[in-house]
Amino acid sequence: MKSTLKAALLAIPLAVAALPTYAANATTRWVPTATHAFLTSTQLRAFAERPQLEAAAGEPAHVVVSMKVRDFGKLRDLAAAVTRPSEPSYHQFLTPEVFLEKFAPTARQVERVVAYLRQNGFVNIEVSKNRMLISADGTAGTVKAAFNTPLTHISRNGRLMHANAAPAQVPDTLSDSVLSVLGLQNVTRAHTMARPGPRTAPKSAAAGVEQGHAPLEFAALYHASDLPTAAQTSVGIITIGGAAQASDDLAHFTSMNNLPTIKASTVRTGNPGGDYSDDQEGQVEWDLDSQSIVGAAGGEIKELVFYAADLAASGNSGLTQAFNQAVTDNRVRLINVSLGWCEADAYSDGTVAAEEQIFTAAVAQGQTFSVSSGDEGAYECNNRGYPDGSTYSLSWPASSPNVIAVGGTTLYTNSSGGYANETVWNEGLDQNGKLWASTGGFSAYLPKPSWQHSLNISPAPTGRAVPDVSFDGAQSTGAIIYAAGQSMQVGGTSLSSPLFVGFMARLQSANGNSLGFPASSIYAAVASTPSLVHDVTSGNNGYGRYGYRARRGWDYPTGWGSFDMAKLAAYVKSHPFAR
Known part of the structure; x- marks a missing residue:
């Protein structure tokens, strides 16, 4: 001391x-x-x-x-009302100043x-x-x-x-x-959801060609190329420790691809005297987040803010402070979180209660947290992905009903390089016996939100069901990024969530940054217009005969599947989608 x-x-x-x-x-x-x-x-x-x-x-x-x-029930009601067209307060988003005054x-x-x-x-x-x-x-x-x-x-x-x-x-x-x-425990801490690996050669399979992709290629694969770039929309990324290396690598990435310079900054969110140095274990993650977001966003965003948690903070208290700072600032419309940890542990140490207030305030303000659902299939709490039969568990904060949880797929292309098909991302067990697959299931602690009450799935969820949507997350079809002087291919739901953020940033820019938290709109839109998504119907997120299987419509490994962004953009123009 x-x-x-x-x-x-x-x-x-x-x-x-x-x-x-x-x-x-x-x-x-x-x-x-x-x-x-x-x-x-x-x-x-x-x-x-x-x-x-x-x-x-x-x-x-x-x-x-x-x-x-002061009145969490009233705040919850307001968060629901600002996203419900039938309500008088629809789209009348809360401001940090009014939050301070009333809540x-x-x-x-x-x-x-x-x-x-x-x-x-x-x-x-x-x-x-x-x-x-x-x-x-x-x-x-x-x-x-x-x-x-x-x-x-x-x-x-x-x-x-x-x-x-x-x-x-x-x-x-x-x-x-x-x-x-x-901060009373330092036994379990949040971990990143990146799955790095070697560059892979294209490989033909029954579903199509399996190969890695440059971040700028995903827009064409998910039919987002005709959307405006996200040049009018600011985006945040939650990090543990600083992002100096990620900022340098992002500058190299944009220069290499002849893209406009991205205005990037880092906000220290915890103890002013804390440790905000670059955490070497997280640098690939922040590289993947930033380069994938910019790539999916068409090469432009208005501003990128790294909200850095204090590395020295006990347990996961630094992350709670980072989430709170992003909401208090109200500077960015979309916040990416490629991090998670056992939901049961987060509930036990008080994190779930603390962060649910923060995420609810974000929804009321019209902000969207996008969170990687996890890379452990059905077994987040079982020593991070080691199969345990039918004992299933989820990752926090993906299990919050006030965030968008994004699962992972394996993305296949056709002979001309376009979209062909997606299956559930599931690599099976690695050499240590750990499962790598898209995390999904239902919460043991968080209630099922109203927009999930009509889900027709077996077993029926008794709590918040995860994920909501999915995008590419397989290492074999992952993003080819620049990291500290070398090129590497990275997957995981740490790719899936940034892709969603980049695409949603384009939708925000196309609609004057008027879109609020989209969960209820996503469920209503896809239920009425299934063609908005690529429905993933093949694969599972467990091992052996365990885990959840994909099926038509919403399922536990992939939610609704991945968006066809051109169709979603057209739908948003003609419907009151999140606005």
């Missing part, structure tokens, strides 16, 4: 003695938050080689407190939580612009004092980690303000 932090922590108890009003004590009546005990018996079996001792009181800890929206926690609520954190030993307290998140540095001891839960060490693959062994709680005087406490 830095000496300045040590000195600050040593000074805090004096302040606590002077201000006892908010500090927890022996008579405190504790109430639960949405952060559950992460170290359940199930978690211990899944992650721990052997349980460890409680973390020492002085061990550093970083938390992000998620505050409650954000009050300044007084924030003051009380900040005072409570400070009095319990936390320092470096930062409040987000929209008052939804409060970050702070402390120790395992301050966590235990403030949230009535110990941090416990566990060991996995020789790495020592920590997580909360009891639910995070707050005094009942703060129950109307605090929703969840993030």
Whole structure:
């Protein structure tokens, strides 16, 4: 721990003695938050080689407190109403200023939580612009004092980690303000959905020719070439760490292809003193995202903003801050997220509750988060893709009903290089026994949205069904991108989602950036006009006799399939599609 932090922590108890009003004590009546005990018996079996001792009181800890929206039910209703043509508030999108006035926690609520954190030993307290998140540095001891839960060490693959062994709680005087406490576990973290591999030679198959494609080729393959470019639309990409290398590689990509220079910038979204260096594990991902978006967008977008999460943030709290910053800024219409992690873990540590508020606000503002559905087939939570029979699971945040979840296909071309066919992307098991396939299924935690109530599928989903649509995601038919001085071919649903974003950016530019969150419109449009999509009817996303199979209409591996963008653009011009 830095000496300045040590000195600050040593000074805090004096302040606590002077201000006892908010500090927890022996008579405190504790109430639960949405952060559950992460170290359940199930978690211990899944992650721990052997349980460890409680973390020492002085061990550093970083938390992000998620505050409650003042009237989440009303915000949900507004988010639905602005996308429903029959509603009086249709297309009257919320602004960040109105959100702050009507829905954000009050300044007084924030003051009380900040005072409570400070009095319990936390320092470096930062409040987000929209008052939804409060970050702070402390120790395992301050966590235990403030949230009535110990941090416990566990060991996995020789790495020592920590997580909360009891639910995070707050005094009942703060129950109307605090929703969840993030950062109490660093056992599971979001991972990218890119599937890099070697350049492959064209290979003939019964469905057509299987080969890689330059990012600019996808527009013709999905019939988007006649649409305007996305020159009038701004796009965001969520990253973990910085994107300096990706920005350089994007400049090389545009120069190589004689494209206009893309105005790109990076916004640091968490702790101002955090780590925003380039994460080498993520650079191929951000290259794939940016070059695929620009390629699908016709070579032009108005602005590209990398919303960088703090690499040093505990658990996935940095991503929550990045999502929140993109919504608070309201600077971009479309935000790509090629990241995900086990839905059950995200629910347990309070992330689902925190981020659902953020995604709901985005929908109310007319913004669209596009999220890769996952590369683990039906087994996201089973050690990231290792098959486990009929025990299926999903990836978060793709399972949110307030994002568009994009699955993966294998894209085949005909003899003249045009679109021929698509099947479910499923590479089978790699040499380590991990499945690589399009993730789909239904949520165990998030409700089925109204626009999915009429889905005719077996088994019937009891929660939010994933994905909504799909685009190319196979490594063998993936994007040929430029990355740090070399060319490589990359697939995964990390390709599928950026393709959707690039194509939707063209639709936005063609319609004066007037389109809102398109989920309900997509389901209504395709149900009434099936020709809008390439229906994927072959393949499955499991292994052996398990997983889900593709079928006519909507299915779990690919949703509705992929759009024929020319037909969708024509439909949007003549129907109230997301506007």
